[in-house]
Amino acid sequence: MTTKISDQQATSSLQRSDADRLILPNYYRHYSTDSLPQTAMDLVRKLIDLYASGPHFYANLDGAILSTWLEEDFPEIVAGLKQEGQFASFQQSLEFYCERLSVAGALADTFLNETLNYEQDDFWDFDVERFFPGLHRRIQLGEVRKLEELPPIIATLVDRFTRVQGIPLRANNRIHLHSYLSDEAWDWFDLPQVKAGGNKTAYLLRKEHFSIYLSAHTNERYALVLNAPQGRSSSALICRTSHHEVGPAITEARKVIAEIRFSEYVPAIPFFDNLPTLKLFRQHIPVVYLFDDAPALLVEYPFSWMADSPWFTREALRIEETYSPQDITWDADALINKIRSMPLGPGPVKRKSVFNGPFNDSWPEFPYL
Structure with a gap:
C-alpha cells in the first residue's frame, strides 16, 4: 500500500x-x-x-x-x-x-x-x-x-x-438467498402485461409497491420482476456459480456489449445501457421470477455498486474496446433487451369479510371467592 x-x-x-x-x-x-x-x-x-x-x-x-x-x-x-x-x-x-x-x-x-x-x-x-x-x-x-x-x-x-x-462451508453456501412469495397481495401489479412481455424484458419495482411478502424478505428498495427463463427450474436459478462477473455478449445487431451475469443460468443485464438502474441497488439485486404453474420466486444476487463499480466499469470498457463478435462463444439467449417500470394495476380489491359477527367481547363473569 x-x-x-x-x-x-x-x-x-x-x-x-x-x-x-x-x-x-x-x-x-x-x-x-x-x-x-x-x-x-x-x-x-x-x-x-x-x-x-x-x-x-x-x-x-x-x-x-x-x-x-x-x-x-x-x-x-x-x-x-x-x-x-x-x-x-x-x-x-x-x-x-x-x-x-x-x-x-x-x-x-x-x-x-x-x-x-x-x-x-x-x-x-x-x-x-x-x-x-x-x-x-x-x-x-x-x-x-x-x-x-x-x-x-x-x-x-x-x-x-x-x-x-470464517463462515464454514455448507450446502447452502452454494445457493443464493431466496424465498417463495405468496400469490396474494399482488393486486397493485398488472401481472398479465408482465407475463405477456416475454423473458427478455425486466420490470423495475419500487419499494412503495412491494407486496408485504416481498418487503419481509429484502432490505433493498428496488427489485426486478421478470418471467422465468424457459426450461429453467428453480434450483438452477438459485444456484451459485463462478459467473458473477462482467462478460461479453452480442446483441441482435451483432454488436459487442458488456453484460453483468450473476449465474450461468439467469438472464444477463447490459452494463452501460442500465447504469442508472444498477446504481439503485445497495447489496443485492432482488429478482422476482414469475412462473406459470408455481409461486413467484425471489432470488437475491449479490451486487454492490459501492464496492464493485470501479472494477466493473474498467472491465466493461476493456471488453467493448477489445472484443470482436468472433471472440465470443457465450450463450446470449438470456440477454435482457430492456428494463421498464413495473406496470401497475387498479390496486387492492376489497374482499368480502368472512365473518361479520355477532361478537362477544365482554369479559367472562367469575363468581366471588
Missing part, C-alpha cells in the same frame, strides 16, 4: 482540528439532546453497517451515494437539514468520515495480510498519515500484532472482515 507522507506534527494538528470541527457518528443515540446533523450521521453509520460487503465496500465509500441512501430512507431528516441550512456542513462531515473509514478499512485489510490487490491500477491512494500517523508502517514491520493494539475503529473492521472469512 502506498501513502501520502506528510509532516507528522502538522498531520496530527490537522486531524485534531478536523475532529473538533466535524461530526462523527455515535453508536449510542441520545434522542433528547442529539442535534439534527448528529442524528443524520448516526443513521448513515447504520446504513453503512447494514449494506457493507467487505473491504472493497469500505475502500470505495462515497459520500454522495450515502447521502442518496439517507434521503431515500429518511427524507424528513434531509429535508430538515436543508431547511435549517445545515446540509452542506453535514456533507462535509460525511466526506471526512468516509475518508477516515476508508483508511481504517485499508489498515484493517493490511493487518489481515492484504486481501485487496494494492498493486492494481485502481488502487486508492489513501491519505493514511492524516488519520493514523505511523500506524501503517508499524503494521508492515510487524510491530502491531494484537487486535488490542489497534485503534478501536480499525479493530472493529478487522473483527468484521474475519467473521465473514
Whole structure:
C-alpha cells in the first residue's frame, strides 16, 4: 500500500482540528439532546453497517451515494437539514468520515495480510498519515500484532472482515438467498402485461409497491420482476456459480456489449445501457421470477455498486474496446433487451369479510371467592 507522507506534527494538528470541527457518528443515540446533523450521521453509520460487503465496500465509500441512501430512507431528516441550512456542513462531515473509514478499512485489510490487490491500477491512494500517523508502517514491520493494539475503529473492521472469512462451508453456501412469495397481495401489479412481455424484458419495482411478502424478505428498495427463463427450474436459478462477473455478449445487431451475469443460468443485464438502474441497488439485486404453474420466486444476487463499480466499469470498457463478435462463444439467449417500470394495476380489491359477527367481547363473569 502506498501513502501520502506528510509532516507528522502538522498531520496530527490537522486531524485534531478536523475532529473538533466535524461530526462523527455515535453508536449510542441520545434522542433528547442529539442535534439534527448528529442524528443524520448516526443513521448513515447504520446504513453503512447494514449494506457493507467487505473491504472493497469500505475502500470505495462515497459520500454522495450515502447521502442518496439517507434521503431515500429518511427524507424528513434531509429535508430538515436543508431547511435549517445545515446540509452542506453535514456533507462535509460525511466526506471526512468516509475518508477516515476508508483508511481504517485499508489498515484493517493490511493487518489481515492484504486481501485487496494494492498493486492494481485502481488502487486508492489513501491519505493514511492524516488519520493514523505511523500506524501503517508499524503494521508492515510487524510491530502491531494484537487486535488490542489497534485503534478501536480499525479493530472493529478487522473483527468484521474475519467473521465473514470464517463462515464454514455448507450446502447452502452454494445457493443464493431466496424465498417463495405468496400469490396474494399482488393486486397493485398488472401481472398479465408482465407475463405477456416475454423473458427478455425486466420490470423495475419500487419499494412503495412491494407486496408485504416481498418487503419481509429484502432490505433493498428496488427489485426486478421478470418471467422465468424457459426450461429453467428453480434450483438452477438459485444456484451459485463462478459467473458473477462482467462478460461479453452480442446483441441482435451483432454488436459487442458488456453484460453483468450473476449465474450461468439467469438472464444477463447490459452494463452501460442500465447504469442508472444498477446504481439503485445497495447489496443485492432482488429478482422476482414469475412462473406459470408455481409461486413467484425471489432470488437475491449479490451486487454492490459501492464496492464493485470501479472494477466493473474498467472491465466493461476493456471488453467493448477489445472484443470482436468472433471472440465470443457465450450463450446470449438470456440477454435482457430492456428494463421498464413495473406496470401497475387498479390496486387492492376489497374482499368480502368472512365473518361479520355477532361478537362477544365482554369479559367472562367469575363468581366471588
